[in-house]
Amino acid sequence: DKGEYEHFMLKEIHEQPVTVQETFRGRVAMDESKIFLGGISDVMPKLLEAKRIVIVACGTSWHAGLVGEYLFEKYARIPVEVEYASEFRYRDPIIFDNDLIIAISQSGETADTLAAIRKVKDSRATILGICNVAGSSISRETHAGVYTHAGIEIGVASTKAFTSQITVLTMMALLLGHKKQILSTEEYQKLIHELTLVPDKIREVLAIEDQIEKIAATYKDASNALYMGRGALFPVALEGALKLKEISYIHAEGYPAAEMKHGPIALIDEKMPVFALALNDNNYEKMISNIQEVKARKGKVIAVVTKGDKAVKSMADHVIEIPEAHEAIAPMISIIPLQILAYHIALMRGCNVDQPRNLAKSVTVE
Ligand code: M6R
DSSP states (O other): OOTTOSSHHHHHHHTHHHHHHHHHTTTBOTTSSOBOOHHHHTTHHHHHHOSEEEEEEOHHHHHHHHHHHHHIIIIIOOOEEEEEHHHHTTSOOOOOTTEEEEEEESSSOOHHHHHHHHHTTTSSSEEEEEESSTTOHHHHSSSEEOOOOOOOOOSSSOOHHHHHHHHHHHHHHHHHHHHTTSSOHHHHHHHHHHHHTHHHHHHHHHTTHHHHHHHHHHHTTOSEEEEEEOTTHHHHHHHHHHHHHHHHOOEEEEEEGGGGGGTGGGGOSTTOEEEEEEOSSTTHHHHHHHHHHHHHTTOEEEEEEETTOOTTTTTOSEEEEEOOOOTTTHHHHHHHHHHHHHHHHHHHTTOOSSSOTTOOSSOOOO
């Protein structure tokens, strides 16, 4: 039931303050002192021994995996490889006994992701699932796992599953980081607190939907679009581009901002919209230079910035202001305006938002 919403996708975008909360409900202690993940507590000794994490996934779930790479590396100091399940399954991967394999899948039925975990089932590695659908094949064929609890997702374009997957990855990274004594109790609890702020920060972004809709109207006739970001916002750029291409059929690509000058910048002219993730973080100054490079080639810049920003605002054609967010949670907040943009652009182009052409909700065949 779509309730008051015109499409499932819009409903699911708006559900995110609640679905993220559902993901950490009962897992983050009420007093924010600790995280408890019942689904992986039995294998915790194995997780603490893990020398490497290999994430396998497809599409949006693969993008969540890329965000996870930054989280595990930063907060738990575990090396991570993020693999397209479709490639991993046909390679000859080297798996060590103390590897931790994590399959991320909303449906839990994606054929390539399922085949990827079957590929490693005879190894001694620990295999975890991060699935949304309870009892799905991937959740059954893994040693342990953490459900995202985002509720049924109907729109083919994944939205709330993505933010819930990142919520799970954040909880896992913080929990492991603390148990491994990489995060002090003080840092751990501060980061837990940041995580609990996500629902309200998402609400703040949802409240400016009208503004985002106006920007959508300006760019609805574009035939191409670029997205750029740095650090953990690079996967957000990839995800923003995927949302736009799959529902509006506008050709869109995401890049790490510094890669632009290695090729993609040649695409820029006065017709090219470039969506830039330029938050007030460690990469801010570098993003400003990347935005200047785009403006120097007459590209149109639509920047997602931190509320109160001045420097980017003075250069960009449009800015979307989001609330100040700690870098650990910034991907979950900054994807929201890109989901809303893609939705409205697709709608204005008369596309079938919930069921885009050529796509199925879960890809259970190769
Ligand atoms: O169910 P899964 O998470 O395994 O699905 C993976 C992809 O097929 C899925 O994320 C796809 O890319 C979506 N259409 C993206 O919006």
